[in-house]
Amino acid sequence: MQIKGHAAVVTGGASGLGQATARVLAEAGAAVTVLDVNADGARATAAAFGGLGLGCDVTSAESVAEALAQATAAHGPARICVNCAGIVAGGRVVGKEGPHDLATFSRVIAINLIGTFNVMSQAAAAMVDLEPEAEHERGVIVNTGSIAATEGQVGQAAYAASKGGVASLTLPAARDLARSGVRVMCIAPGLFQTPMFDTLPQDIYDALIKKTLHPHRLGRPEEFGRLVRALVENPMMNGSVVRLDGALRLEPR
């Protein structure tokens, strides 16, 4: 589907991969709304390219409905929806303090998995009523998984479970929405240079880079954005998970 002239919403757009994606889509000619629980960050990101930035908690049906209504009022219904909102929280199934804290596990699932589904389903509900474009296309949804979905490390039970869920819903969602001309894709990034990495000690940072074979560095957020753009533009990309990882394969720890 062409990007120019269409409305797009990007969650988690105040930072990292979402921020870069919002910029890439805006540069490609989309009218972009940035959604993030960090409302100031969303507004600052959007201001840089003349888009709309809104506070939104992806775990809340009401918050997402309200944000999508505002985005639609400004730009029309979105034909492009990119879900990048997410958190990382570590913890072993049984740690020094006992079993994994259930509230932490639930929160990771709530934001990464349920939040993604919440935004995806509400955005898709608006897409299915739009006029079809070439090849019966009405919209494209791109969700963010992780290579941890298949190679979760020690201490990543909650995060890996959440991303496994995001990966697993890709095909059934694509099947559900196929008759309406809406495609669903998932990107599973390796290690990307986002604020998440800014605080890491140099030795851990170096160890992580060592495992990314080629190119021998962390991914750049705009490279994630470029893949989103390619997926939106290519009508055959549907129902699958694409790794973006420089041949990185995570070890147990």
Ligand SMILES: NC(=O)c1ccc[n+]([C@@H]2O[C@H](COP(=O)([O-])OP(=O)(O)OC[C@H]3O[C@@H](n4cnc5c(N)ncnc54)[C@H](O)[C@@H]3O)[C@@H](O)[C@H]2O)c1
């Ligand atoms: N950076 C990496 O190496 C990497 C690797 C694999 C997967 N990912 C995934 O990519 C996505 C983006 O990660 P990032 O590195 O850009 O992280 P980031 O922390 O830079 O950005 C995540 C954004 O999500 C927002 N957010 C958190 N909870 C939210 C909520 N409830 N509602 C709305 N927004 C919320 C945050 O405010 C933040 O702006 C995440 O889903 C992450 O799991 C990142």
